[in-house]
Amino acid sequence: MSRVGSGDDERAALATMLGLPGMGPARLTAVVDRAGTAVAAWELVRRGDLAGIDLRLVQRRAELVDRWVQAARGLDPADVLDRHRAAGVEVLLPDDAAWPSTLAHDPEPPRVLFVRGDVALLERPGVAVVGTRRCTAGGAQIAGRFGAGLAAAGLTVVSGLALGVDGAAHRGALGAGGIPVGVVGSGLDVVYPARHRRLWADVAERGVLVGEAPLGAAPERWRFPARNRIIAALSLAVVVVESGARGGSITTAEEATARDVPVLAVPGSVLAEQSVGTNQLLFDGSGIARDVPDVLAALGVQVPVGTPRLFDVLPADGLPGDVPAEGGGAVGAVAAVLSAVPASVERVAAAADVSVTDAVTALARLEASGAVRRVPGGYERVAVP
Numbered sequence: 001m002s003r004v005g006s007g008d009d010e011r012a013a014l015a016t017m018l019g020l021p022g023m024g025p026a027r028l029t030a031v032v033d034r035a036g037t038a039v040a041a042w043e044l045v046r047r048g049d050l051a052g053i054d055l056r057l058v059q060r061r062a063e064l065v066d067r068w069v070q071a072a073r074g075l076d077p078a079d080v081l082d083r084h085r086a087a088g089v090e091v092l093l094p095d096d097a098a099w100p101s102t103l104a105h106d107p108e109p110p111r112v113l114f115v116r117g118d119v120a121l122l123e124r125p126g127v128a129v130v131g132t133r134r135c136t137a138g139g140a141q142i143a144g145r146f147g148a149g150l151a152a153a154g155l156t157v158v159s160g161l162a163l164g165v166d167g168a169a170h171r172g173a174l175g176a177g178g179i180p181v182g183v184v185g186s187g188l189d190v191v192y193p194a195r196h197r198r199l200w201a202d203v204a205e206r207g208v209l210v211g212e213a214p215l216g217a218a219p220e221r222w223r224f225p226a227r228n229r230i231i232a233a234l235s236l237a238v239v240v241v242e243s244g245a246r247g248g249s250i251t252t253a254e255e256a257t258a259r260d261v262p263v264l265a266v267p268g269s270v271l272a273e274q275s276v277g278t279n280q281l282l283f284d285g286s287g288i289a290r291d292v293p294d295v296l297a298a299l300g301v302q303v304p305v306g307t308p309r310l311f312d313v314l315p316a317d318g319l320p321g322d323v324p325a326e327g328g329g330a331v332g333a334v335a336a337v338l339s340a341v342p343a344s345v346e347r348v349a350a351a352a353d354v355s356v357t358d359a360v361t362a363l364a365r366l367e368a369s370g371a372v373r374r375v376p377g378g379y380e381r382v383a384v385p
Contacts, residue, residue: 007093007095007096008081009038009039009077010037010038010039010093011081011091011093011112012077012078012080012081012091013037013038013039013041013042013077014028014032014038014091014093014111014112015077015080015081015084015091015112015114015214016042016072016075016077016080016214017031017038017041017042017045018112018212018213018214018217019071019075019080019214019215019216019217020045020067020068020071020072021064021067021068021071022064022067022068023068024222024223024226025108025110025111025212025226026056027055027056028041028111029111030053030054030055030056031044031045031050031053031055032111034052034053038111042072042077045068045069045072046069046072046073047069048065048066048068048069050065080214083215084114084214084215087116087188087189087215088116089114089115089116089188089189089215090114090115090116090119091112091113091114091115092112092113092114092115092119093111093112094109094111098119098120099113100113100122100123100234101123102122102233102234103230103233103234106233106259107258107259108229109233110212110230112212113210113211113212114187114188114210114211114212114213114214114215115208115209115210116188116204116208116209117203117204117205117207117208117209118207118208119208121156121179121181121207121208122181122208122210122234124155124156124179125154125155125156125236125299126155126156126157126158126179126181126234126235126236127150127155127156127157127158127235127236127237127238127239127295127299128157128158128159128231128232128234128235128237128238128239128252128256129143129146129147129150129157129158129159129165129166129169129239129241130159130160130165130166130169130231130238130239130240130241130248130249130252130253131143131164131165131166131240131241131242131243131249131274131278132164132165132242132243132244132247132249132274132277133162133163133164133165133166134163134164134274135164135165135168135241135242135274136242136272136274137338137381139164139165139168139241139242139266139268139274140164140165140168141168142241142242142266143164143165143166143168143169143172143241143242144168144169144171144172144175145172146169146172146239146241146289146292146295147159147168147169147170147171147172147173147175147176147178147180148172148173148175148176148178149172149176149291149292150173150178150292150295151172151173151176151177151178151179152176152178152292153292153296155178155236156173156178156179156180156181156207157169157170157172157173157178157179157180157181158180158181158183158231158234158235159180159181159182159183159231160182160183160184160185160224160227160228160231160248161182161183161184161192161196161199161200161203162193162248163193163195163196163336164242165241165242165249167196167199169241170182170199170203171199173207174202174203174206179206179207179208180202180203180206180207180208181203181207181208181210181234182200182203182204182207182208182209182210183210183211183227183230183231183234184200184209184210184211184213184219184227185211185213185219185220185223185224185226185227186211186213186217186218186219186223187211187213187214187215187216187217187218188204188209188211188215189215189216190215190216190217190218190219192219195333195336195352195353197353198353210230210234211227212226212227212230224248225248225251228248228251228252228255229252229255231252231255232252232253232255232256232258232259232261233255233259233261235256235261236261236262236299237256237261237262237263237264237295237298237299238252238253238256238261238262238263238264239264239265239266239289239295240252240253240263240264240265240266240277240278240281240286240289241266241278241289242266242268242272242274242275242277242278243274243275243276243277243278243281244273244274244276244277245276245277245280246277247277249277250277250281253265253281253286262287262298262299263281263286263287264286264287264288264289264294264295264298265277265278265279265281265282265286265287265288265289266278266288266289266290267279267282267288267290330352330354330358330359330361330362331362331365331366333352333353333354333362334348334352334354334358334359334362334363334366335362335366335371335372335381336352337351337352338366338372338379338380338381342375342376342377342378342379342380343377343378343379343380344377344378345359345360345363345378345379347378348363348378348379363379367379370382
């Protein structure tokens, strides 16, 4: 690795190892801790010399190690680092000056961060807005308005760029001219979900994208619980808008509690599955998030006169976020962006990233099924009873 310096040797080795199949944060930490440095760990992995290292795998351990050895044969860490830099992705280490200060003393810090956008924005005070992918139309609207209201109060809005609450919160922040921080569970070039391609680009351009996975890493299920701890660690508070009894947002709330980060929840109907988790959080003692001033109060911030209330805030595009999709293709994409706020065909097409023709066809199918209705100003989603 003669093309890079000593700090870059570590950077390159870490980025390369994290691209190996099944190499997550816990296994990476185990190997690096045993070897002493990432460069030495890479040599152990390359040779398959991992006896005595806890890989959190009882069965098929030999198969996993063999896969690492086979994959390593075609990799040059210096080339891996070059590819990240060519793609505009910074590879940050804990010793770097740009490393987020909130992660400096984290109980489970990442070994490396991959960043696209303005890394300095990670030092800005931020609040996470999280929740279920299968949120209600009202939940999407609330998330969008929280995103907009927190942005108007000068806070960055941290979330996971998932469907449902996450996407709605980021759109709300963007619509209010705020700064979104997207923490993702795949490589920064692997957009997940695919329909959020435009949203990912907007977050990277106007805020910052952060992840623990190198370029090309797929959004495997095991990556998301690890991602959620970073969302909590980068935030001064976590607001859960809607959630079932379990799920990623509850995991994020637990990670926040472990870090003494305040958790607030939006109260919901006792008849709604999407409110089971949030109502349980409230029962267990989490703060109530009725409005932006509740969040500011939890942060110990005096609420400025004129702070916007949720009922005063509308994201600029009139589309507070995604709601559960029915069907696939254009129909699913269109259903996912409709809400209780009427939107024109053109806005629906732009938000769903489909052509106007496809949007018209999808809206006709959804209207025929009773999922949407035509109203003055466009189309709105029919609330599920």
